[in-house]
Amino acid sequence: MFRTLLIVTLLSFDAFALWRGLHPHVSDTYRDYYIAHTIDLPTFLAREKADLAKNPAVPTSH
Structure with missing residues (x-):
């Protein structure tokens, strides 16, 4: 019984991880x-700067 529960739990976790990997937020x-x-790097940086200007409450990484 424990082995079956462990297998089901691990398969559920793997399925969830696969779903999140295929549908990232x-x-x-x-x-x-x-x-x-x-897009190229300059476009990426320009968009990020514009997004940050619109929503400054988003925390930044250091």
Whole structure:
């Protein structure tokens, strides 16, 4: 019984991780630069700067 529960738990976690990997919750700028590779670095930086100006409450990484 314990073994079956462990297997089901691990498979559920793997399925959830796969779902999150296939459907990431990221900004359009992030998606265009890192995932789709449709914009270049200067465009990425300009968009990020504009997004930060619109929403300054977003915490920044240091």
